[in-house]
Amino acid sequence: MSAASHGTTPYYFVPGLSSYPVLSATGLFFVILGAGQWINGASWGMYSVLCGLVFWLAVLFAWFREAVGESESGQYSRKIDISFRWSMSWFIFSEVMFFGAFFSALWWARAHSVPQLGNIENALLWPDFSAVWPSNQVGATASPAGIVEPFQTVGALWLPTINTALLLTSGVTLTIAHHALQAGNRGKTIMFMWMTVLLGIVFLFVQGFEYAHAYADLNLKLSSGVYGSTFYMLTGFHGFHVFVGMLMLLFITFRLHAGHFTTERHFGFEGAAWYWHFVDVVWLGLYILVYWM
Template sequence: MSAATTHGKTPYYFVPAPSHFPVQASFGLLLVIFGAGQWINGHGWAMWVLLAGFAIWAFVLQGWFRTAIGESESGLYSDRIDVSFRWSMSWFIFSEVMFFGAFFGALYWTRLHALPNLGSLENAVLWPDFRAIWPSSGAGMTGSPANIVDPFTTMGPWPIPTINTLLLLTSGVTLTIAHHALVAGHRAKTIFWMWCTVLLGVTFLGFQIYEYHHAYTELNLKLSSGAYGSTFFMLTGFHGFHVFVGMLMLLFITIRLMKGHFTPQRHFGFEGAAWYWHFVDVVWLGLYIVVYWL
């Protein structure tokens, strides 16, 4: 607690005391990045460094969030803090928009610019065996005239991607119902619909795990399957990770609701998680059309 805070009174603007959490979280992320980089380059020991980084990071974040929740429930956060949280969450979601925009942009550039240019007459002298066909689903196709990409089958929209689309759209509806119930002061109804939303998120992840297993074992579709495979797994994989994070957000918000946190007037923790979940829904709609249909 800040030394400038008077006990029992909401400060004009709460300033927390110096904290060790930022340094510890940064150290955990350093291990994650270092371990992931070394693991990709074939060092088996790096997997344990990666897992250790995730463990440290998760431990630090739960302590950090627990502290922030305690400060909020103690009445230390004024309306100015509420506004700063809203701006912070807005900029965070904007950064996520740019993150996914980069991957959608890579897919767009590959299909509509790089592929036609490489298959043009100008490049025929440099790469005479190249065929500008999307996707590169067979040996010798597109970016693999030297047969370095094994034949694979592309992933269509039926049935799992369509089922997952329905699941996420339904979860957006249940989350909105829960929000309206919270504003109306119906806590039990809010908790029920929040659990429904969490369950829908878990079901989505279960279907995606099955889809990945099906892709690797039956379709021979892998991260190394040319530009198609890399963009497919990067887009769907990162989105799946965001669904997992959003599901955890909603789970912890639901637990807080069961503990009596939030009021119809003050519940930005709920709203912030809801913003993130709706963002994940919108990204999936774009991904569903661009990756599975087009």
């Protein structure tokens, strides 16, 4: 169940030699190799991607199961707990920089690139160019050079607003689950964790429906100029992070069913919760900057 007493816990746990890093890198190698070949028309690329993903996920499952076993057997001391917290903090910081790059690209295109292309110096180069950001004026999204098909932008109502409500609600249910775990109420914790996981799954389905609508009805594609590329890069990568966060919460829920974590020792839960709240905050910025402005 819970970890052993601190009296039997080593001062600092040093794991033995492991083949998991090399094996996981091997799986990812075949994923990248297959994806590159698949995009370029090689039929075997699809099988390389699938086999690489299956192999990679199997390695991660064995690796994480071993780490969970080390934790539950009392190998992780307070020093390890601190190192985990710092590691997760730096990981989330790297994710902040990741999304910051895409938000900066969106802001730069909107506030600098588009206005500069429409100034007097570029009038001879693109005399028919309309220096208006697409989300501000419907109909100004066609390319003067004819290289981008006309498209419509995605408004904030209603699917993005529904997804905002779903993510904000999931943040509340996750916080309730955390407080319940700290209070020793495992049943309540598990119930609200399942609610959080379900809300994350619904979010992904709603976003999938939004993509289908944007592609089929609005003709909005990744190739639809800077608006299309930034829209799909921001929302797509955020959706991927929601998927990863949902899996993290799902596995934490399974561990709660197995009796893992105590009121004092539950950083696995807290780390997943940090990540999920980060995803919520990113969506709020995305919801405002992409859908409203």
